[in-house]
Amino acid sequence: MNSRRVILTVRSNLVSRNDRTRIDKVNAELVTLTYGTIVAQLCQDYDSDYQEVNKQLDKMGYNIGMRLIEDFLAKSGVGRCANFRETADMVAKVGFKIFLNVAPTVTNWTSDNNQFSLIFEDNPLADFVELPDDGRAQDELWFSNILCGVLRGALEMVQMQIEAHFVSDVLRGDDTTEMRVSLVRYIEDEMPPEEE
């Protein structure tokens, strides 16, 4: 297990600036370390106010998602999903696969098909991470909260208002890492949203 080296299929110009292939690769550990640094810096900046850190991560993700969706659409060439179940599969099997090279499991649907969970067996953002030992981080910080924001931003751009939050995280000692995603509404008008 220790020798495992995930190479994220993150599209990036870091590796080959010229003549880039459709999907360039970047070392997963660089992403893990960069993200870890951001979270740690936020914890420092906000004096370990973890609610605020969660909020900031979500905002950052939202702004990423709004931009990333165009890359996803332009390069995957997929069309519009017919319903929210299809959207969930698209997010899990195509979106996460392309950008993080993981494919979370879609499960725990509500009967109205408006809420589901993503179970992450593998979370490259959290490799090597141990939450601070201050008695609060374990209960308050959602380390990978940026992913909730990314999803929210990306889906908002394709006319879906959603709410996403983590309900468990192996970093906190839970058995699984689970994100809960709920469809709030389909956005009918095409007014541009504001960046946060």
Place this chain on the structure above:
Amino acid sequence: MCVSTKLHPRSALAVFSLIIINKAGGLIYQREFQAGLRKLSTNDYLVLAGTFHGVHAITRSITPKLPLQNTASPVASSPGTSAPTTSGFSYPNPGVPVSGLEYLETDKFRLTCFQTLTGTKFLLFTDPMTGSVETIVNKIYELYADYVMKNPFYQLEMPVRCEAFDRHLGAWLRGRT
């Protein structure tokens, strides 16, 4: 619009100009690649973008519905279409959301409109004989996703002033021949 390059040897490959319209109908990008169309003033381009945005919305809402032949199984209406499946009419292809105007052709030029799922519209003016316009538009969308959307200092929905986008767009179109 008048065209003077009808007999230009490269006209069969000509891409005259590109316009990008944001989801609110605002002009965010306009560039001419090859002479051939009459030049418009900046203000006229803004008006053209706004007008096209409106016309596009109208064409989307007047997409004709066909009477249902029999009591076929009702298709779940997808977002964006909201076709009332209870009535005896349906879009020709109920699984696909209505798209509105896709192209407009005259003997002088062809206007292709590509609307992304996020609502941005790419308008490409080409010679009517230009082939594989779809490929060109898809490539432009990819370049836009890369050099505009991923530029952290580009503000969403605002006019595109990204030098790298201009450069890559120009180079790719030139290298296409």
